[in-house]
Amino acid sequence: MDERFIRSIIIDWTMIGRRSYLRQIEALKGLETLYFNSSVTFFVGENGSGKSTLLEAMAIASGFNPEGGTKNYSFSTYDSHSELCDAMRIVWGSRKARWGYFLRAESFYNVATMEERYADGAHPSQRYHEKSHGESFLALAQNQLRPGGLYFFDEPEAALSPQRQLTLLTEIYNCAAGGSQFIIATHSPILLGMPGAEILTFDNGLIHTCEYEDTESYQVTEMFINDRKRLLDRLL
Numbered sequence: 001m002d003e004r005f006i007r008s009i010i011i012d013w014t015m016i017g018r019r020s021y022l023r024q025i026e027a028l029k030g031l032e033t034l035y036f037n038s039s040v041t042f043f044v045g046e047n048g049s050g051k052s053t054l055l056e057a058m059a060i061a062s063g064f065n066p067e068g069g070t071k072n073y074s075f076s077t078y079d080s081h082s083e084l085c086d087a088m089r090i091v092w093g094s095r096k097a098r099w100g101y102f103l104r105a106e107s108f109y110n111v112a113t114m115e116e117r118y119a120d121g122a123h124p125s126q127r128y129h130e131k132s133h134g135e136s137f138l139a140l141a142q143n144q145l146r147p148g149g150l151y152f153f154d155e156p157e158a159a160l161s162p163q164r165q166l167t168l169l170t171e172i173y174n175c176a177a178g179g180s181q182f183i184i185a186t187h188s189p190i191l192l193g194m195p196g197a198e199i200l201t202f203d204n205g206l207i208h209t210c211e212y213e214d215t216e217s218y219q220v221t222e223m224f225i226n227d228r229k230r231l232l233d234r235l236l
Contacts, residue, residue, distance in 0.1 A: 005150050005181050008035045008091040009058060015087035022084055025050040027202035034207060036183070038198035039176040043185040044215050045202030051185040052154050054202075056104070057084035058183060059152040064102035070144070071100060097150035097181070103141060105158035134159045138168060145171055147178030157188035165190040189217040 010033050016022055023029050028050045043051035056066065063071045131139060137159040145151070151172075157165050169191055172182055186192065192199060192212055201210040212218055224231055 004036055004039060004093050005095055005097045006036055006058070006062070006090055006183070007093050008033055009061075010089045010091065011084070012087045012089070016083055020083065022053070022082055025053065026205060027051075027207050028054060028084075030206055034200075036181075036198070038196060039180065040172065040182045040194055040197040041184070042192055042194075042197055042199045043183070043202060044187070044192065044199055044210065044217060046216070049202035051202045052104075053082060053084060055152055055154050055183060055185045057082065057088050058090070059102040060085035061088045061090050062100070062150065062152070064100065064152065068102045068104045070102075095148075095179075097148060099144075099146045099149035100151060101144040101149070102152045102154075103144070103156055104152075104154035105137075105156065134161060134164055138164050141168060142171055145175045145180070147175065147180060149175070149180045151175075151180060151182045151184075153182065153184040153186075155186055156184065157186055157191055162190060169194055187217050189215070189221045192217060 011031055013023075013032070026049070027045065031054075043055060045051045060066050065071075137156075141153075141156060156168060160168060165188055172184075172191075173194055176182060184191065192215055199210045199212060199215060200207050201215065203216070
């Protein structure tokens with residue numbers, strides 16, 4: 001699993017305003033270069049730690065629409081992305097991606113709506129709004145996964161049951177084995193268990209690699225499953 005299109009990213013902080021909120025994000029404010037060493041990289045960390053902000057900037061700098069979709073999608077419901085994408089340079093590998101997709105949980109409804117508007121005779125709509133949220137979410141991901149693609153997924157587990165998360169894990173793993181690269185922000189202990197993936201944590205200062213068992217997602221889940229009664233007694 002080492003078919004990287006993106007080798008690293010470089011951030012020029014002189015292009016970011018002195019009062020920008022980006023300078024207040026602990027994991028990002030000292031970041032100048034970040035390397036990617038696997039075909040599947042997970043971003044983990046507490047809410048507000050900067051993982052989705054960095055993922056979004058990488059996707060936009062790679063040519064994707066800020067709200068998600070393929071590189072052919074061009075629409076804006078609410079312009080909220082940061083200036084980080086303008087200060088970022090992508091260091092590309094020798095191969096060029098044949099396909100790609102930016103999937104983000106928070107704007108899925110908008111992307112599904114635009115998919116219907118973009119449809120034509122040659123590209124019929126998959127009618128994601130006619131499926132349940134979880135079914136449409138997984139179907140969209142499955143329909144976009146192709147060998148040799150570049151994918152940015154922001155919390156893809158948001159609408160999925162544990163069983164469907166296992167299905168998505170299998171799909172991502174097989175697609176990566178077919179020459180694709182994934183950058184994924186997630187809280188899912190299921191997805192994080194993918195063999196061969198690199199986990200980068202945004203907690204406790206600068207971004208750094210992390211073992212699966214050291215992620216908070218794994219530790220909290222393990223604690224809850226193994227000692228649920230004591231944990232809930234303490235919390236409640």
